[in-house]
Structure formats: structure tokens, C-alpha cells
Amino acid sequence: MQIWIIRIAFTLFGAALGFIIGDATGGATGDITGGAIGFLATIILVGIEFSIPRPLLRDFFACFAGLTFGLIVAGLIIYIIRATTGAISLALTGGIVLSCAYAGTMIVYRRRDAFALFSLTTHGIQSKSPTIKVLDTSVIIDGRILDICQTGFIDGVFVIPRFVLNELQHIADSSDLLRRNKGRRGFEILRLMQNNPDIDVEVTEEDFPEVPEVDAKLIHLAQEIGAKIITNDFNLNKVAELQGVTVLNINELANSVRPVVVAGEVIQVRVLREGKEPNQGVGYLDDGTMVIVEYGRQYVGQTIDAIVTQTLLRVRRLMKWTLMNQRTCVLIPAAGRGNRMGRHRTKKPYLELLDKPILAHTIGVFDQSPVVDAIFVIVGEMDFDACRSAVIEPYDFQKIARLIPGGETRQDSVFNGLKALPEDTDFVVVHDGVRPFVTDDMIFTCLEAAADSGAAVAGVPVKDTIKITDRDGFVVDTPDRNQLWAVQTPQVFRKDLLIEAHRHAQRDQIQLTDDAALVEQLGFKVKCVMGSYDNLKITTPEDLIVAEALMNKG
Numbered sequence: 181m182q183i184w185i186i187r188i189a190f191t192l193f194g195a196a197l198g199f200i201i202g203d204a205t206g207g208a209t210g211d212i213t214g215g216a217i218g219f220l221a222t223i224i225l226v227g228i229e230f231s232i233p234r235p236l237l238r239d240f241f242a243c244f245a246g247l248t249f250g251l252i253v254a255g256l257i258i259y260i261i262r263a264t265t266g267a268i269s270l271a272l273t274g275g276i277v278l279s280c281a282y283a284g285t286m287i288v289y290r291r292r293d294a295f296a297l298f299s300l301t302t303h304g305i306q307s308k309s310p311t312i313k314v315l316d317t318s319v320i321i322d323g324r325i326l327d328i329c330q331t332g333f334i335d336g337v338f339v340i341p342r343f344v345l346n347e348l349q350h351i352a353d354s355s356d357l358l359r360r361n362k363g364r365r366g367f368e369i370l371r372l373m374q375n376n377p378d379i380d381v382e383v384t385e386e387d388f389p390e391v392p393e394v395d396a397k398l399i400h401l402a403q404e405i406g407a408k409i410i411t412n413d414f415n416l417n418k419v420a421e422l423q424g425v426t427v428l429n430i431n432e433l434a435n436s437v438r439p440v441v442v443a444g445e446v447i448q449v450r451v452l453r454e455g456k457e458p459n460q461g462v463g464y465l466d467d468g469t470m471v472i473v474e475y476g477r478q479y480v481g482q483t484i485d486a487i488v489t490q491t492l493l494r495v496r497r498l499m500k501w502t503l504m505n506q507r508t509c510v511l512i513p514a515a516g517r518g519n520r521m522g523r524h525r526t527k528k529p530y531l532e533l534l535d536k537p538i539l540a541h542t543i544g545v546f547d548q549s550p551v552v553d554a555i556f557v558i559v560g561e562m563d564f565d566a567c568r569s570a571v572i573e574p575y576d577f578q579k580i581a582r583l584i585p586g587g588e589t590r591q592d593s594v595f596n597g598l599k600a601l602p603e604d605t606d607f608v609v610v611h612d613g614v615r616p617f618v619t620d621d622m623i624f625t626c627l628e629a630a631a632d633s634g635a636a637v638a639g640v641p642v643k644d645t646i647k648i649t650d651r652d653g654f655v656v657d658t659p660d661r662n663q664l665w666a667v668q669t670p671q672v673f674r675k676d677l678l679i680e681a682h683r684h685a686q687r688d689q690i691q692l693t694d695d696a697a698l699v700e701q702l703g704f705k706v707k708c709v710m711g712s713y714d715n716l717k718i719t720t721p722e723d724l725i726v727a728e729a730l731m732n733k734g
Contacts, residue, residue: 191219194219321365326369508608510546512558533616617714617727646661
């Protein structure tokens with residue numbers, strides 16, 4: 181805000197100066213003309229300053245300072261030579277000026293970070309180290325950044341933007357007890373970091389009013405001051421990398437430093453509970469890694485020696501979800517008529533993709549997911565037999581709870597599915613039956629985000645420029661592409677939240693294209709997380725060709 185006050189004041193000063201000069205030069209309208217010229221000139225200067233990236237502006241200033249220093253040195257040398265010899269040739273004068281100007285410019289430019297004047301980055305952030313790191317809200321609430329800083333593995337200046345503090349304050353003031361406790365924990369972590377003399381924490385007031393989302397503000401700030409972002413937000417991680425910003429992800433660090441065990445190694449583990457499969461037991465290592473013990477059911481409550489037979493790279497994320505003890509059910513709408521499939525008489529879910537129905541590909545991913553408890557497939561009442569014979573029975577899926585009749589619209593079908601869910605369901609995953617390229621990683625990421633915020637959807641930033649047109653096809657607006665996402669599935673919600681959204685829509689006779697939009701109608705924020713550009717929804721014959729190519733590639 182302060183920088184805009186300075187810019188406005190400078191513009192007014194330029195207009196006043198032009199007015200005074202115009203008045204002094206004479207003429208009946210000289211003062212008005214001079215004021216207008218001064219105003220336009222300052223507007224142009226401010227525009228140039230605003231368009232130049234802040235690090236580049238600092239470099240220009242360093243070059244100008246070095247040039248000035250070189251010219252001063254050149255003047256002193258020329259003065260001394262002239263005073264001692266009485267004369268100096270024009271060629272020697274030019275050579276001295278050129279040499280000193282170049283030397284001064286390059287010396288100050290190359291050593292600009294060593295000068296206190298130039299160690300001031302933009303927005304008042306002064307760095308004692310060449311590395312600046314911006315912290316986001318999630319990593320502050322997480323708290324592990326404090327422990328990492330205390331070990332000395334990460335140094336430099338840790339920048340906390342004011343808009344992050346405002347978001348943290350909003351969380352701390354929430355009526356939800358869990359969110360309120362998270363916000364207060366975040367402030368406590370910041371207090372401990374600021375009170376530690378070995379951790380350099382600075383707060384910046386810089387904001388980007390034209391950018392509404394906190395994640396986008398963080399990326400803009402990091403780009404302008406040449407900083408890295410520290411986060412554990414998978415979504416922010418991916419979007420920042422797409423825009424060329426270096427990200428340090430705490431979760432990736434934790435995974436990389438966990439103890440490595442190999443097949444054949446003997447480990448000691450306490451079996452805490454029964455597993456999902458018969459005779460399995462489940463325990464945890466000291467770092468929280470989940471251990472599944474075959475034939476360990478009889479040892480629940482005991483500490484045993486176990487031989488490692490297999491390791492999974494995603495066990496840590498699985499462990500985190502399992503510890504929350506949440507029951508997750510999946511709704512797969514597959515009751516559409518498939519009107520856009522042209523000559524294909526077979527309905528979309530039952531079209532074959534590499535000798536296997538599309539719907540079977542989709543169900544298979546969720547059936548193998550360790551975080552899914554039950555799957556409910558929503559199909560047309562006339563398609564029950566076809567679904568059983570072509571999809572369910574040939575592939576022996578283990579987690580399909582039942583088939584549910586679809587409704588007139590997709591929204592009606594999902595609502596039918598919600599009414600059939602078990603009472604103890606905590607989270608609902610809604611996923612299109614004809615979107616077979618969903619992955620375990622997408623499911624995990626959406627579930628983790630929904631556990632934190634209540635609602636999360638997979639999506640990807642749009643690559644094309646989007647135009648909004650009127651009914652006659654004329655462009656009326658071009659929205660900022662950096663704020664646009666193409667939303668996909670899976671979409672994950674707290675069961676009670678999604679049921680409330682559907683009841684609200686039914687009561688007010690609202691029909692929308694996806695479940696996230698219904699939740700937004702309640703005024704609830706939905707978190708977008710990074711999906712995949714390969715996560716194709718097969719709705720046209722062209723999509724089927726692309727899908728076959730993706731399958732062959734994979």
C-alpha cells in the first residue's frame with residue numbers, strides 16, 4: 181500500500197512541477213499544458229517502473245550507482261593529471277572516463293549483494309544470506325519447520341507475508357474447533373521461531389490486491405524477490421513449479437530422511453490392531469511408518485520381530501490417513517446416456533478400452549486403493565444385469581457394496597448414492613465412471629486436502645486463453661488464465677457437507693454440473709488440488725482414440 185501512496189504522490193508532484201514550469205514560460209494556457217505534460221510524463225515513468233521486475237530494478241540501480249562512482253573516480257584522476265601536467269589530451273580523457281565508468285559499473289554490479297545498500301531486496305526484506313524463503317500457511321500450522329530450522333539444515337531469511345498472517349488469523353478465529361486449534365498452533369510456532377536468535381524471521385507488508393488467492397500471492401512474491409517457497413501443500417507445490425518457482429516441500433523432506441528398510445531385514449514392531457485382510461496385523465515404526473504384518477492378528481498388543489518382505493513408497497501417506505480412522509466410500513456415477521458418442525450403440529461405461537470396459541478400468545483403481553472402504557456404482561436400472569455381467573463378475577472386484585439406480589440427471593444420481601451410504605461414512609469420493617486414468621496419488625491427495633478443508637477437487641490449470649462471449653458470439657471478457665482451473669474428478673467431501681449441499685439444491689431446484697458447485701452454493705470453500713492432464717473423461721469418439729493412445733503409452 182505504501183508504494184502506491186509514493187507513486188500517487190510522485191504523479192501529483194510531476195503535474196504540479198509541469199504547471200509551474202508552464203506558467204513560467206508564459207502563454208495563456210502554458211500552465212495547463214505544462215501540468216498535463218508533467219502528469220503524463222510521471223504516469224509513463226510510474227508505468228515503466230511498475231512493469232520492470234523488482235530484482236531487475238535493483239540491478240539497474242546497482243549499475244547506475246557503479247557508473248556514478250566510476251565517473252567520480254575518473255573526474256578525480258583527470259583533475260590530478262591536469263593539476264600536475266597542466267594539460268591532458270582528449271583521447272586520454274576519453275579513455276580514463278570509459279575505463280573508470282565500465283570498471284565502476286561492473287564492480288558494483290558483480291558485488292551488489294556484498295553492499296548493505298543492495299542487500300535490501302524489494303518490499304523491505306533485508307537478507308543476511310543470499311537465500312530467502314517464503315513460508316505458506318500450511319507449513320506454519322504443520323510446525324515441523326521449527327524443528328528443521330533448529331537443526332540448522334535450512335538457513336537464510338524466512339519471510340512471512342502479511343496476507344499469510346491474515347489467513348492464519350482467519351483460521352484461528354474459526355467457529356470450527358479443529359481449525360481454531362490449528363490457527364493457534366500456527367501462531368505459537370511463529371512466536372517460537374521469532375524468539376530463537378538463530379532463526380531470521382521477517383514479516384513483509386507487500387500484498388497483491390489484484391490477486392485474490394493466497395497461493396497465487398505467494399508465487400508472485402517469490403518471483404519478485406527471487407525466493408523459494410517452503411510448503412507441504414501438494415497443490416501449491418505443483419502450480420509453483422509450473423511457474424518456475426523453486427519449492428521446498430516438507431513432506432518430501434520427511435519421506436527422504438525416513439529410515440530405509442530392505443527385504444529380508446528383521447525389524448521390531450508392536451502390533452496395535454487387526455488389518456483389513458484376514459489374519460493381518462498392523463503396527464508402526466518409531467517414525468510413523470505403517471507396517472502390515474501377515475499372520476499378525478494373533479499378536480495384537482504384543483511387540484514382535486518381523487522379517488520385511490516388501491516395502492511401499494506411499495506407506496507414509498497411507499499411515500497418515502489410517503491413523504485418522506476415517507471411513508471412505510466411493511460413488512461412481514455411470515448412468516449417463518452417452519449422447520455424444522455418435523455411432524457407438526454401446527453406452528460409454530461399457531465401451532472397451534484395450535479389451536476391457538472403461539468402467540472396469542475406473543473401478544479397478546479404487547478397488548485396489550488401501551484408503552477406500554466401499555464402492556457404490558450408480559447405473560441405469562435397465563443396466564444392472566449388463567454391469568454385473570460385463571464389469572463386476574469378470575474382474576472379481578472386492579469392494580463393490582452394491583449397484584444403485586441412477587436418476588434423471590447426474591446430480592439426481594449422486595443424491596441417490598448419498599442416500600444409500602452407510603451411516604458411519606466419513607468421507608465421500610465422487611468420480612466419473614468414464615474417467616479411467618485416475619491414480620492412487622490423486623485419490624490420496626484429494627482425501628488429504630478434504631480432511632483438512634472439508635471439500636477438495638482434482639483439477640489442472642488451463643493452458644488456453646479463455647474468452648467469455650455474449651449470445652451472438654462476441655467477446656465480452658477475457659479472464660486471467662492464471663486463476664482458471666479445469667476441474668476433474670475425484671471430488672472428495674465430508675459426507676454431511678455433501679448431503680446438505682444436495683438437499684439445499686433440491687429444495688431450491690438448483691441444477692449444476694458438478695458436486696463442488698453445489699457445495700460452493702452453501703458458501704463453503706472448495707480446495708483445488710493438482711490432478712493430471714492425462715485424467716481424461718471419455719465423452720466423444722475422439723476421446724476414445726486419445727484414451728487408447730494413453731493406455732498404450734502407459
